[in-house]
Amino acid sequence: MGEFTLELNEDQKQVRDWLHGFAADVMRPAAAEWDEREETPWPIIQEAAKLGIYSLDFYAQQFFDPTGLGIPMVMEELFWGDAGIALSIVGTGLAAVGVLANGTEEQIGTWVPQMYGDANDVKVAAFCSSEPDAGSDVASMRTRAVYDEAKDEWILNGTKTWATNGGIANVHVVVAVVDPGLGSKGHASFIVPPHTPGLSQGQKFQKHGIRASHTAEVVLEDVRVPGSCLLGGKDKLDERLARAREKAKSGERVKNAAMATFEASRPAVGAMAVGTARAAYEVALDYAKTRVQFGRPIIENQGVAFQLADMATQIDAARLLVWRASWMATAGKPFTAAEGSMSKLYASEVAKKVTAQAIQILGGNGYTREYPVERMHRDAAIYTIFEGTSEIQRMVISRALAK
Numbered sequence: 001m002g003e004f005t006l007e008l009n010e011d012q013k014q015v016r017d018w019l020h021g022f023a024a025d026v027m028r029p030a031a032a033e034w035d036e037r038e039e040t041p042w043p044i045i046q047e048a049a050k051l052g053i054y055s056l057d058f059y060a061q062q063f064f065d066p067t068g069l070g071i072p073m074v075m076e077e078l079f080w081g082d083a084g085i086a087l088s089i090v091g092t093g094l095a096a097v098g099v100l101a102n103g104t105e106e107q108i109g110t111w112v113p114q115m116y117g118d119a120n121d122v123k124v125a126a127f128c129s130s131e132p133d134a135g136s137d138v139a140s141m142r143t144r145a146v147y148d149e150a151k152d153e154w155i156l157n158g159t160k161t162w163a164t165n166g167g168i169a170n171v172h173v174v175v176a177v178v179d180p181g182l183g184s185k186g187h188a189s190f191i192v193p194p195h196t197p198g199l200s201q202g203q204k205f206q207k208h209g210i211r212a213s214h215t216a217e218v219v220l221e222d223v224r225v226p227g228s229c230l231l232g233g234k235d236k237l238d239e240r241l242a243r244a245r246e247k248a249k250s251g252e253r254v255k256n257a258a259m260a261t262f263e264a265s266r267p268a269v270g271a272m273a274v275g276t277a278r279a280a281y282e283v284a285l286d287y288a289k290t291r292v293q294f295g296r297p298i299i300e301n302q303g304v305a306f307q308l309a310d311m312a313t314q315i316d317a318a319r320l321l322v323w324r325a326s327w328m329a330t331a332g333k334p335f336t337a338a339e340g341s342m343s344k345l346y347a348s349e350v351a352k353k354v355t356a357q358a359i360q361i362l363g364g365n366g367y368t369r370e371y372p373v374e375r376m377h378r379d380a381a382i383y384t385i386f387e388g389t390s391e392i393q394r395m396v397i398s399r400a401l402a403k
């Protein structure tokens with residue numbers, strides 16, 4: 001564990017080729033249709049589940065990723081296939097990782113399988129942190145969790161927004177305030193089990209891109225969950241809160257725990273961006289070799305060829321930053337220079353830029369829905385926004401530099 005290598009091992013190569021086949025044969029042909037429908041592609045998730053691809057991102061993290069390159073590889077291939085469909089496939093993993101990070105063994109064993117369902121009856125899960133007035137500023141979250149000691153139950157009230165799979169999930173992971181005086185140190189995560197009264201879907205959003213992924217508000221009105229649904233358990237929470245209160249009293253800066261968790265998951269988002277960027281680059285490269293203007297393929301113009309050279313270089317650089325950060329996270333090396341944020345910042349900005357260049361290289365065709373690059377450009381815009389905007393990544397990086 002922890003050896004740094006840029007070589008995928010034989011198992012990883014096999015998995016990559018298998019995923020590439022699924023992405024090319026199943027996801028790609030369906031991408032335009034689900035983008036237009038703006039609905040969760042249940043049949044494709046079902047097919048992914050039958051093949052063992054649904055939940056692979058989650059289990060890869062735990063079982064077969066000694067070098068840290070496995071997760072980025074899974075993400076890159078699926079998002080190369082199609083970003084919206086891929087987010088429908090890995091969105092559950094984001095919620096499952098929330099349970100893995102904070103839950104007890106028993107909670108992980110109970111809830112993760114219910115998040116995915118089984119191959120004949122697939123389910124999805126949602127991770128609900130963002131609120132209308134608390135996006136980047138996680139500490140200003142207002143959703144409240146109050147403990148009812150007599151019944152050993154927690155009562156949740158509030159409104160979450162932009163939740164991937166929100167309202168259609170079998171299991172929701174909800175972050176809520178348990179001690180309003182402690183900023184994000186006073187937050188805790190809760191499981192809301194299937195069919196719990198009081199949880200409902202609010203507005204379903206129509207989006208610019210990744211339209212095959214469901215995004216919605218989640219409304220929580222006197223939602224009662226058993227004490228066992230507090231991730232990590234009550235004793236651990238009480239200890240954590242007591243420590244945070246001590247620190248707050250002594251004037252020590254209370255570190256944002258949620259920020260640290262996001263930092264670790266950021267290389268995975270960087271890998272998604274690399275997948276979309278590579279997909280658009282490949283379309284542009286093929287097009288430039290075959291489109292003839294002024295009697296020769298347009299790639300023979302330096303103005304076009306140099307753009308492709310920059311695109312290829314930037315995609316490679318993004319992948320290397322992602323792989324380094326993912327290796328560091330797997331090897332337990334702390335991101336002292338905010339390497340996780342660097343990988344997400346760079347890869348997401350590259351995806352936006354490269355997909356725009358791809359449209360330019362395809363000219364009029366690039367601008368129409370006859371070709372996939374306009375969709376890829378719409379999809380790419382999400383990477384600089386979710387899991388921490390580019391500005392927040394720069395903030396994290398500059399703070400690390402200033403230390």
Ligand SMILES: Cc1cc2nc3c(=O)[nH]c(=O)nc-3n(C[C@H](O)[C@H](O)[C@H](O)COP(=O)(O)OP(=O)(O)OC[C@H]3O[C@@H](n4cnc5c(N)ncnc54)[C@H](O)[C@@H]3O)c2cc1C
Nearest residue numbers: 127128129130135136162163164215385386387388389391
């Ligand atoms: C498709 C989609 C899926 C999502 N999925 C989920 C999900 O599953 N679960 C979930 O909890 N959330 C989810 N989100 C929410 C997402 O994480 C937030 O949108 C994101 O964190 C930004 O928050 P915000 O939209 O409130 O923007 P704001 O925080 O309001 O930011 C607006 C602008 O101001 C800038 N800004 C803010 N503060 C600063 C600062 N201090 N310095 C400089 N610039 C600043 C931002 O960079 C941005 O450009 C999703 C969002 C989308 C669009």
